[in-house]
Amino acid sequence: MTAPGLGLWSHPELRAALAAEDWGGVLRTYRKLSGLSQTKASELVGLVQPDVSDIERGRRRVTSSEVRQRILTGLGAPPHVTGPERRPVAGLALPGPGPDDDLLARITGAADATHKVDAPTLDRLDRLLAEHRSAEDLIGSRPLVGLMRQQLASVVGLFAGARGPLADRVIRLASEHAQFLAWMAQDQGQTAAALTWYDRSHDWALEAGDADMAATTLSMKAHMAWSGGRGDRAVRLAEAARRSAPDASPGVRGMAAQMAARGHALNGAGDDAHRLLDEARRLIDRASERPEDEPAWMYFYGDTWFTLQRGMIAMHLRDWTGAADHLRTGLAGLSDSYRRDRTWYGCCLAHAYAQSGEPAEALSVSLPLVPDAATIGRPHSWNELHTTAAAMIRSGAKEGHRLVEALRQHD
Template sequence: MGDSAPDLWSHPQLIAAVTAEDWGTVLRTYRRLTGLSQTKLGERIGLVQPDVSAIERGHRRVTSVEVRQRIVTGLDIPADLVRVRAEAPAAPVAGLVLPGPGPDDDLLTRVTSVVESEHRVDAPTLDWLDRLLAEHRRAEDEIGSRPLVDLMRQQLRTVVNLYASARGPLADRVVRLAAEHAQFLAWMAQDQGQTAAALAWYDRSHEWALEAGDANMAATTLSMKAHMAWSGGRGDRAVRLAEAARWSAPGASLGVQGMAAQMAARGHALNRDGDDATRLLDEAQSLIGRAAEHPEDEPVWMYFYGETWFTLQRGMAALHLRDWRAAVDHLTVGLAALPDDYRRDKTWYRTCLAHAYAGAGEAPQALAVALEAVPDASAIGRPHSWNELHTTAAVLLRRGAPEGQQLIAALRELD
């Protein structure tokens, strides 16, 4: 569907309409999101314009299996939306145990019945989905994003299916939950180098966050887009997006504001603007300290944001500024304090430490750290950690260090 938006079928109104087999709303919403006329839409599904109009206005019901199938095929509606689904929301990945007691049979029954019928969603259902998302975020730190993507897409569909039956404050909670799921999917797409998908999910998350009045998530999505710009070597864009995260969401928590300041500092460092980078890092550290005094005010997805993480960010800024010794010192201290269950992050910062050693001319140390990171970089750290190892090898080769060829050989074994 060349004229449709990315991930069109994750839109809550479309999903709710398909689930209810409200074909008039499906056609009307689809046209609004894609800009198609009734005539063009009719060509796509094999109906003339007056029939499309009649279905949209509720003057004609879709009772024919053939017409229903034409709509499903013509609009490329995903199969998992149109088939009858009786399953409850996905459980955490194998081996994980949720904190506290799991859902009782009554709760699981309610979750399933809410998705399948007109029953209204309740607070315990949303509490359970909150816990699932939190647990999957922690799992991703350890096992990486690839095993979780399909699971999280399914979980998001469960959340948006609840939208049609939620009322009042519960409806706001459903939209907020959808925004959090979309942000997590964006992060995982970004982690796998899928830039277009990541941007589409961040935009969707930002839209839902604004709808739910969630300043923290609205600011976070802009900060994460700044992170994407930084990853692509676009320092000016990283700064602009990080600054937008601050002024566009003045009600954001201190920690979320600190993350935005740190992202702006990272953009300045990429541009080799040491003064602004240092100023903003100092400001971010002050915000972090104040946030630590009231952790209850921070959103749940900021669990990683603390002194250890910030030390690693100072190391990253020093790396961009080519202050190799400072980069080595900060990254070494941060890695030593980072828990082992942050396997993906440990891999990434270890590859950055190897780069810093190479830049400092300490080839043996660079090779030792890089080789230690190679297995995990191959298993869970691609493409970012893998690319950083190639950068380290290139720095070593430019310096004429034989360790560069040794690292290249190790990488080729797993390429």
């Protein structure tokens, strides 16, 4: 019996487990990608099935170089496989100029406790944050992190000179900056940093009396739990968002309902997922009637985004054809300015095609996305393309190997 193929070893999860010498993770991830049972895997590596089970569960450590080599040889690891590399983002720059001289003078002057912060300064910072959110949709998060940290420091520095309602505005603005930094950390797979920033944002939102942001941070924590495959936690956090802010805007409440639906879908609870999706749909319709009442960070939340979420939930429920239909429709309505999201949802569409037995379509969608997945789409889009390739290889489709080769050229 031979291993399914070398292409699986380009998958980031498998390479990460190997780099960490997590042999239980190596076996577990390889089996997930290849579809092998523990019994078949044990035959490949020359161990009995209970030993493989104990290694995967962490009950037995692999300390013998002989056993390590048997695992690598039995699973067909190529000699050149190493751990994942961090790849710099090439050639990305912020569009347009930075803050104007007048705003810089206002910030530096207002940061002195002898000066008072004025509303025009905060208005300009609100607009600047909105511009940075739009830039992040286009160029990804990596080029923006340093800039946004500096900008948050400037906002915090304004608090000493703020009085009355303006002090609340400064805290609210700091909360929005912290939430944006949390999202960017999450986008880069930096879970601990993201949780820290979400906690800071949540605290500031409560201090400023901003129910919309307080609920949003809980919803985004639910999104993180969903990304990590923790459906129960995603549901709990999303329900906490729903309970904590009953007076939040319809869009914010709709996001919380949709996040709860994601968690239920991840758990395979289709009825609960669709019930909450219907509720989220009604809230979206209400939000669209009065968009001026929605907070600035909900600019993306609308019919197109909701259609894409239906596609994601269909994927969890293994309705691959339905997922492809929703994702294809959503992508058709998604502006080119959402370059990062177009990459992510395009990779998910390719995955849905691969799982529904359409490898040619999966490859056709995947190949143009590889360059963006390798830059603005790491780690999420990048990993999704590797998962797509693994699904095609597992089914015996030659297109999977072609996708692996394209990914190697950008690794």
